[in-house]
Amino acid sequence: MEPAGDTPRVGVDDWVASHEARLDQRGGFAGLARKIDDRVPAWARLAVFAGFAATLPLWMGRGDLFVYGIFTLIYILLGLGLNVVVGYAGLLDLGYVAFFGFGAYFYALLSSEQYGIHWPSAISFPVVVASTALLGLVLGIPSRRLLGDYLAIVTLFFGQAFVVFVNAANPKVAGTGLTGGPNGIADIDPNDLFGYELTTRTQQFYFLLFVVVAVLAGLHFLNESRTGRAWRALREDPLAAQAMSIPVNRLKLMAFAFGAGIAGLAGCIFAAVLTAVTSGNFALPILITIYAIMILGGIGSLTGVVIGAIVINVSFQFLAPENPQNNARVLFYAVVMLLLVLGVRPWWRLGVVLGGVAVLGFAANAVVEAISPSWTAGAVVEAGRLGFISDWVIVPAGHDRFANAAYITLVVAVLTLTRVRGWWRTGLLIPTVYLSAIVWETSFVEQPAVARWILFGALLVFLMTVRPQGLLGTPRVEIV
Amino acid sequence: MELPLAFNAQLFIQLLVNGITLGSLYGLIALGYSMVYGILKLLNFAHGDVYMFGAFAGYGALSLLGGPLSPNIAIAPLIVLMFLAGMVVSGLLGVVVERFAYRPLRDAPRIAPLISALGVSFFLQNSALLLFGAQFRTYNSFVLGSKNAEFFEPGPLTDPVFVVKDVNIQLVQLLVVATTVSLMVALTLLVAKTQIGKAMRATSYDREAAAMMGIDTDRVIASTFFIGSVLAGAAGVMFGLLFSQVFHFMGFLAGLKGFTAAVVGGIGSIPGAMLGGLLVGLAESFAAGYLGGRWADLTVFGILILVLLVRPTGLLGTRAIQKV
Numbered sequence: 001m002e003p004a005g006d007t008p009r010v011g012v013d014d015w016v017a018s019h020e021a022r023l024d025q026r027g028g029f030a031g032l033a034r035k036i037d038d039r040v041p042a043w044a045r046l047a048v049f050a051g052f053a054a055t056l057p058l059w060m061g062r063g064d065l066f067v068y069g070i071f072t073l074i075y076i077l078l079g080l081g082l083n084v085v086v087g088y089a090g091l092l093d094l095g096y097v098a099f100f101g102f103g104a105y106f107y108a109l110l111s112s113e114q115y116g117i118h119w120p121s122a123i124s125f126p127v128v129v130a131s132t133a134l135l136g137l138v139l140g141i142p143s144r145r146l147l148g149d150y151l152a153i154v155t156l157f158f159g160q161a162f163v164v165f166v167n168a169a170n171p172k173v174a175g176t177g178l179t180g181g182p183n184g185i186a187d188i189d190p191n192d193l194f195g196y197e198l199t200t201r202t203q204q205f206y207f208l209l210f211v212v213v214a215v216l217a218g219l220h221f222l223n224e225s226r227t228g229r230a231w232r233a234l235r236e237d238p239l240a241a242q243a244m245s246i247p248v249n250r251l252k253l254m255a256f257a258f259g260a261g262i263a264g265l266a267g268c269i270f271a272a273v274l275t276a277v278t279s280g281n282f283a284l285p286i287l288i289t290i291y292a293i294m295i296l297g298g299i300g301s302l303t304g305v306v307i308g309a310i311v312i313n314v315s316f317q318f319l320a321p322e323n324p325q326n327n328a329r330v331l332f333y334a335v336v337m338l339l340l341v342l343g344v345r346p347w348w349r350l351g352v353v354l355g356g357v358a359v360l361g362f363a364a365n366a367v368v369e370a371i372s373p374s375w376t377a378g379a380v381v382e383a384g385r386l387g388f389i390s391d392w393v394i395v396p397a398g399h400d401r402f403a404n405a406a407y408i409t410l411v412v413a414v415l416t417l418t419r420v421r422g423w424w425r426t427g428l429l430i431p432t433v434y435l436s437a438i439v440w441e442t443s444f445v446e447q448p449a450v451a452r453w454i455l456f457g458a459l460l461v462f463l464m465t466v467r468p469q470g471l472l473g474t475p476r477v478e479i480v
Numbered sequence: 481m482e483l484p485l486a487f488n489a490q491l492f493i494q495l496l497v498n499g500i501t502l503g504s505l506y507g508l509i510a511l512g513y514s515m516v517y518g519i520l521k522l523l524n525f526a527h528g529d530v531y532m533f534g535a536f537a538g539y540g541a542l543s544l545l546g547g548p549l550s551p552n553i554a555i556a557p558l559i560v561l562m563f564l565a566g567m568v569v570s571g572l573l574g575v576v577v578e579r580f581a582y583r584p585l586r587d588a589p590r591i592a593p594l595i596s597a598l599g600v601s602f603f604l605q606n607s608a609l610l611l612f613g614a615q616f617r618t619y620n621s622f623v624l625g626s627k628n629a630e631f632f633e634p635g636p637l638t639d640p641v642f643v644v645k646d647v648n649i650q651l652v653q654l655l656v657v658a659t660t661v662s663l664m665v666a667l668t669l670l671v672a673k674t675q676i677g678k679a680m681r682a683t684s685y686d687r688e689a690a691a692m693m694g695i696d697t698d699r700v701i702a703s704t705f706f707i708g709s710v711l712a713g714a715a716g717v718m719f720g721l722l723f724s725q726v727f728h729f730m731g732f733l734a735g736l737k738g739f740t741a742a743v744v745g746g747i748g749s750i751p752g753a754m755l756g757g758l759l760v761g762l763a764e765s766f767a768a769g770y771l772g773g774r775w776a777d778l779t780v781f782g783i784l785i786l787v788l789l790v791r792p793t794g795l796l797g798t799r800a801i802q803k804v
Binding site: 149154288295408411450454 | 517521523576580581584585588589590591592593594595596598599600601602603604605606607609610611732736739740743774777778781782784785788
């Protein structure tokens, strides 16, 4: 984030001109990631992804395939669509999830007992995708006149209005409520391939994988095409793009419609796989998740979206309330460890931090236990092989306020951490890491669903402030 | 969706009163959005959640002072203290959010602070869920200050101050409108007369030029966030007093509506925020009264989209002329 010594972040022309070359010389994880991203051709990356994904049904159970395989693919599809709108064209679309919902509901209406219509997928897919794209076009028309921020507003309200409309308004059409209100629409037909119904999870997974690979390939070519280059120009500087005679408005509308169409496609498959749709599936949290996926991977990068979707969805499912809590715990400690390894340099400082955290834990636990046993008497939930941590963290029995106080202190400590440097930071890091373990064991473990939203929200802020280009994106270079 | 057969004056006045009360609340929230947008060109999505924390702080003060059923002190200082708690907590929260989520992004592409704001909003909302739980907390303003609160005897806040055509105008409604008006007047004076107000206007006009003239723009921006969030905190306590319940999700919808008010009135304009707030409040109240509650929110959103399409700068906003 900070410019390293004598290299100015923005400024002189030759600095900008040599920017690419400097990036190539970078070592460490970032350099490696960039080299892989650069050297491995796109088709090879796609083949690796598809090849790996195709083996999933062979070694995963039915339930795991559903939550890890199918959901990841749906998130990839959603991330890809959003990537066109935000990543390529640079339009902030906060109603994206409504297109997903529109697609799902429309598919549901065309293939359920709601109105007794049962269209085959070969007809309903094109119809739904085309109408969702058309809806995107209609909603995108304001973006021609409105400034960038206002587009965000209109789409945010569109997304909210969609949920309210589906959930509360539920107008009567032809005798029944159009959207089924809070109950949604149930008993939706599965997708079919020209009459052959895809009912098992494995069949649905392979169908979805085929769709994702096709969309990935299509987007790759689109990105390399004239339109793709024009979109990137538009994102970097709409004004300059217009001066270069790029049709800005038409391209904006196109990106909008394109993203909406992909969301509609994801909606069709989602509705068919779940066999039911309710408005809760298309609310703000899903939007945040899709944004987290796109931003984590790197705005504008296809590989980034795929990696982002895998990382986010797997951690998301690990933090699901029905998952054994020890899995979530292992993931949490692993991520903390990874962050420390990546963030703390040089290695001996890392050693100091890790050793300090371990010593601090056992010492604090012993001291507190000696003073008042009830403060360490709380049970560590389902620790399994990590049972020893009950001698390390402080989990009080009773003392309701403790968990809240620990959480607030942690937030304050993390914020302070961003303001200090050098040995102060290392020193503060030790209690902060320990505190995060306490917060995990006292509040997050009880409410993993809340914890994951908190972490996703924090992730967005963290990524934006530290690395706005995401893992694989290229940082913006500006000449002033 | 049945329309009333005859014009019902009592219902009309009741809806009007409700609309004005609700509108002043939205107006206060709108001010925060409007000021921040005016100065940073940033949509502060987290503003609604700052407002929610203000409402919770008011509740915290109430419980510390003995709870709604048996407060330790008289009702007038109690309400003043609740307002103070809400305003201080919200104000500080606003400053912290600005410092850590927006200031590092001052020179980033436009989209970065917006996404960061979305993250902050989500973070605050779920932090509240973690800290306070999902259940509703109630101010019990209906019985607040009553001598027989445990028997649910109405307290002084529900006293009719005056009666128009059989419609009681309650003390709490008058209190909300009066507080809003005085806060607005104070804000207008602050922006027009004081040095910090002058600095704010200069920063909002041109941040770079203001910095070159020796204005500490970071400090000005922080104070703008503080003032906007203080107003949101006051609105949060007002919501608690009016509707008696606070919950972690209240900030989202209120934020959206306050935001609508800011946009409809013309973002960046103080009287515009008030006007927009009143319009949104009245629209919501009348839509709920005449069309049914389920259409209320949709009407508000519809108005917003319509205004944006017809007059993107809002009713009192001035068209920005962009120099390239």
